[in-house]
Amino acid sequence: MMKDMGSSCLEDLCSHINAKISSVKNCIQLRDIGEDESRKPVLRKIQNEVYLIHDLLNKMEMIVKQQEKRKDLLKEIQKTAERDQKEAQHLLDHIPLYLPKPTKSCVTVPTGKQEGQNKAVEPKCAKKPAKGTVVIKEVALITTEEFESVPAYMKGRITYDQINAVVQQINKAVEGKYKILYQPLKSMSAPVRNLYHRFIEEETKDTKGVFFIVEADIKEFTQLKLDKRFHSILSILRHCQRVRELRGSGLIRYIIC
Structure with a gap:
């Protein structure tokens, strides 16, 4: 049992180290690509697109927050309207008999x-x-x-x-x-x-x-x-x-x- 647990931990550690090595290799390759003059325009274009997407995501986040605030406000308005409706219905059901009826002037x-x-x-x-x-x-x-x-x-x-x-x-x-x-x-x-x-x-x-x-x-x-x-x-x-x-x-x- 102890051997199995030790073996499993060693395999996980190896996988983790291999993943890190793979990430480093990818970074080196990308660095080398970045030094390539023929690919720099494409990379700049990609960079600009990333900036645009980042700005768009920020705007979307702001809109979502505004919509959430509006949703909360609408819930409060709905509660108030329902309360007023109940009060109005109560008044309608309990109109005092001594109030005057409408009359022409x-x-x-x-x-x-x-x-x-x-x-x-x-x-x-x-x-x-x-x-x-x-x-x-x-x-x-x-x-x-x-x-x-x-x-x-x-x-x-x-x-x-x-x-x-x-x-x-x-x-x-x-x-x-x-x-x-x-x-x-x-x-x-x-x-x-x-x-x-x-x-x-x-x-x-x-x-x-x-x-x-x-x-x-x-x-x-x-x-x-x-x-x-x-x-x-x-x-x-x-x-x-x-x-x-x-x-x-x-x-x-x-x-x-």
């Missing part, structure tokens, strides 16, 4: 040209109405932040939903009134014409260019009870700058802000 209605018909000044709106239509301004719903900012003595037991329910009814009354105002007289029935004339009589120089309603309009177009709670909600709407009051000739005009 204005309504467009067709109108006809006619003599003697007063016409309110068209308020500014985000989108230009189509030709032959008039924009009717509406009260925007109260937000949860605005509701929280209302003083406790003013809110009492009034809830957020009750306020926005009144807002929707006020908008219904505004729309009902101004649809009649912008309707041609010849197309009106007798009761509607009476309403039209009342609307005209209630206008003053201070109401020019604004939209407003009175309590009679609320009774006419809605089922709201004009009780203490209703007037408390109106106070909240004034506080939130949704409406303002204009008094005169025994009437309280609620102007849409």
Whole structure:
């Protein structure tokens, strides 16, 4: 056994020495070739090619490192996007019931040209109405932040939903009134014409260019009870700058802000 191990080590050593000798012989041969004038141009060309390959390898190494950095960055972005998606889905699945539903800030209605018909000044709106239509301004719903900012003595037991329910009814009354105002007289029935004339009589120089309603309009177009709670909600709407009051000739005009 010991002889076999000694023999194996000696053979490996001989192979190693022979390999070194072979490498030395190759180096001597290459040195001799390098001294050959006829082969120097080829060797220089090979040397230049080696330099070019070396530069190319360095550039490739830099590109690979940049790609690795981008890959790591993309992984981080992917993790962030997945986290944001989960949070967004959670918010979508748990939308609070007390948030207001989307509502229009204005309504467009067709109108006809006619003599003697007063016409309110068209308020500014985000989108230009189509030709032959008039924009009717509406009260925007109260937000949860605005509701929280209302003083406790003013809110009492009034809830957020009750306020926005009144807002929707006020908008219904505004729309009902101004649809009649912008309707041609010849197309009106007798009761509607009476309403039209009342609307005209209630206008003053201070109401020019604004939209407003009175309590009679609320009774006419809605089922709201004009009780203490209703007037408390109106106070909240004034506080939130949704409406303002204009008094005169025994009437309280609620102007849409």
